[in-house]
Amino acid sequence: MPIATRSGRSAELFSHEMEITEEEVNRRKAFLEFHKEDADALRGLNEVAQQYADPVIEDLYRHFLSFDETRAFFADPKVLDRVKRMQKEYFLRLTEGEYGGDYVADRLRIGTVHEHINLAPKWYLGAYNFYLRAVGTRLLEVMSKDPHRAFSTFLSLMKLVFMDIGLAVDTYIYARELTMRKQQEAIRELSTPVLQIRDRLLLLPIIGVIDSQRAQMITEGLLRAIRANRAKVVVMDITGVATIDSKVANHLLQTVSAARLMGAFVIVTGLSSEVAQSLVQLGIDLNRLNTVGDLQGGIEEGERLLGYRLVHEGEAGGTRPA
Amino acid sequence: MDPETRVPIGHEVDIVTARQKGRELAAKGGFSRTEQTLIATAISEVARNIVEYAVRGEIALSAIERDGRLGIMVIARDIGPGIPDLELAMRDGYSTGKSLGMGLPGAKRLMDEFVLLSVPGEGTTVTMKKWAR
Amino acid sequence: MAVPILKQGDVLIASIQAALSDRDLDLFKDELADRVGRFRARGVVIDVTALDVLDSFATRTIRSIAHTARLRGAETIVVGIQPEVAIAMVQLGLSLEGVSTALDLEEGLALLRPRTGGGSRLGP
Numbered sequence: 001m002p003i004a005t006r007s008g009r010s011a012e013l014f015s016h017e018m019e020i021t022e023e024e025v026n027r028r029k030a031f032l033e034f035h036k037e038d039a040d041a042l043r044g045l046n047e048v049a050q051q052y053a054d055p056v057i058e059d060l061y062r063h064f065l066s067f068d069e070t071r072a073f074f075a076d077p078k079v080l081d082r083v084k085r086m087q088k089e090y091f092l093r094l095t096e097g098e099y100g101g102d103y104v105a106d107r108l109r110i111g112t113v114h115e116h117i118n119l120a121p122k123w124y125l126g127a128y129n130f131y132l133r134a135v136g137t138r139l140l141e142v143m144s145k146d147p148h149r150a151f152s153t154f155l156s157l158m159k160l161v162f163m164d165i166g167l168a169v170d171t172y173i174y175a176r177e178l179t180m181r182k183q184q185e186a187i188r189e190l191s192t193p194v195l196q197i198r199d200r201l202l203l204l205p206i207i208g209v210i211d212s213q214r215a216q217m218i219t220e221g222l223l224r225a226i227r228a229n230r231a232k233v234v235v236m237d238i239t240g241v242a243t244i245d246s247k248v249a250n251h252l253l254q255t256v257s258a259a260r261l262m263g264a265f266v267i268v269t270g271l272s273s274e275v276a277q278s279l280v281q282l283g284i285d286l287n288r289l290n291t292v293g294d295l296q297g298g299i300e301e302g303e304r305l306l307g308y309r310l311v312h313e314g315e316a317g318g319t320r321p322a
Numbered sequence: 323m324d325p326e327t328r329v330p331i332g333h334e335v336d337i338v339t340a341r342q343k344g345r346e347l348a349a350k351g352g353f354s355r356t357e358q359t360l361i362a363t364a365i366s367e368v369a370r371n372i373v374e375y376a377v378r379g380e381i382a383l384s385a386i387e388r389d390g391r392l393g394i395m396v397i398a399r400d401i402g403p404g405i406p407d408l409e410l411a412m413r414d415g416y417s418t419g420k421s422l423g424m425g426l427p428g429a430k431r432l433m434d435e436f437v438l439l440s441v442p443g444e445g446t447t448v449t450m451k452k453w454a455r
Numbered sequence: 456m457a458v459p460i461l462k463q464g465d466v467l468i469a470s471i472q473a474a475l476s477d478r479d480l481d482l483f484k485d486e487l488a489d490r491v492g493r494f495r496a497r498g499v500v501i502d503v504t505a506l507d508v509l510d511s512f513a514t515r516t517i518r519s520i521a522h523t524a525r526l527r528g529a530e531t532i533v534v535g536i537q538p539e540v541a542i543a544m545v546q547l548g549l550s551l552e553g554v555s556t557a558l559d560l561e562e563g564l565a566l567l568r569p570r571t572g573g574g575s576r577l578g579p
Contacts, residue, residue, distance in 0.1 A: 261556050262538070
């Protein structure tokens with residue numbers, strides 16, 4: 001199985017993740033009552049399909065271009081050409097008689113493309129509907145002597161088309177969920193900003209639930225900030241951490257140790273005495289932690305360590321000259 | 323199934339080879355830089371274990387997959403004397419060799435899955451896995 | 456020799472360029488110890504910027520170097536530990552207890568400069 005890189009997932013990986021196995025496809029076919037006779041009927045339609053492919057595609061795209069929303073996707077004539085060609089291949093495949101693994105993988109890819117370019121299902125469904133009507137009409141023309149056969153062939157086509165739509169829509173949904181999860185991750189990263197409050201002094205306010213994955217993200221963010229800002233002191237405020245049990249405490253201790261390895265001194269603020277006591281009772285060694293009660297005090301301590309001195313104007317020196 | 327990369331471990335210079343190959347495979351599998359380093363470090367520790375306690379052994383690296391997630395599997399096999407007291411060996415700080423005794427318990431902390439199988443007189447096999455997030 | 460060691464005043468600077476074998480690390484340790492004594496160095500800066508892994512053996516070696524240097528009157532500062540390496544080290548449970556650390560060579564040398572009142576109170 002090919003290894004997919006993070007930026008692009010192969011259709012094979014998608015079909016595997018979504019569990020579109022051969023079994024699953026067969027279940028879908030069974031539910032749609034798509035059997036060998038249907039495949040045969042469609043294969044028998046292939047010659048006719050070759051004939052009507054071009055005019056149907058032209059009609060379809062004329063339809064797209066007459067609606068603002070769908071026209072937007074084909075602004076570039078090169079794109080339009082390419083898509084028309086791909087569309088023709090797609091439609092011809094419907095009557096090629098081969099509806100196994102390869103066919104399915106191909107259909108799944110479409111869903112991911114649609115999600116990627118933001119083509120909402122309604123347009124895709126509308127397009128398919130247009131195609132079915134166009135083909136239906138032509139079928140009746142070609143088989144005018146045997147309208148029953150035309151209809152049953154049309155029904156076979158409909159079964160297959162519905163399977164296609166099902167696969168494409170399922171993939172679209174799946175791809176959407178993936179995108180949303182990635183966005184959520186990005187939000188999580190943003191939720192733990194590292195702020196530079198003075199030259200060489202960073203503030204890291206930690207808020208919310210800390211699991212091992214988030215702890216590592218926070219640590220990575222902090223260490224990169226230490227490197228970028230050449231920080232020598234970090235004030236890590238844990239007032240907003242949801243629950244501090246021994247696991248969370250260990251995560252925090254590791255963050256402190258890692259910062260130390262990069263030459264930064266960490267002051268922990270916001271550790272209440274109750275929490276501290278319960279941690280000590282759990283056997284957590286808090287001795288290496290430099291804690292200061294509140295955030296303000298912690299920042300002042302950090303400034304002091306860096307050699308800053310707070311001077312209040314008007315203190316020593318009396319009034320200023322007018 | 324992806325081919326396995328096998329690195330024979332007979333000499334301490336092989337430790338670096340094993341972890342570099344591990345890093346390469348991890349990079350291909352989409353692991354972040356930090357995760358690559360965690361994996362390389364874990365490999366370094368178990369490879370060192372082989373060098374110190376066993377006659378010789380090998381590290382087998384392969385890309386794995388489960389439920390759509392990609393991962394890496396490291397199997398460290400040796401034909402050494404085996405570990406007589408597994409519990410003791412997995413305790414932090416225990417060591418009879420050059421390392422700080424962090425080898426096994428440390429590697430376990432760096433990876434997601436860790437299975438240790440040791441038969442005294444026959445050898446030890448450590449199977450570790452890490453999954454990409 | 457695997458690790459070039461430079462002398463800057465009474466400070467020795469060693470830049471580890473690439474992954475060293477155990478044997479190289481041992482040789483480095485001995486060489487450094489020798490030079491600390493010979494030049495009566497006051498400080499040793501070990502730059503590990505180029506190292507992508509610091510495992511238990513490397514860490515032990517560094518601690519050993521620092522110990523020996525201290526016995527000969529020199530302070531050791533390790534600089535250049537990369538974020539990924541720092542994270543791996545803490546998760547592995549390794550500590551550089553007793554060894555000072557700084558962000559990079561510049562910061563490390565600054566730490567070794569004799570302090571004259573005022574200024575930053577941060578030291579090893």
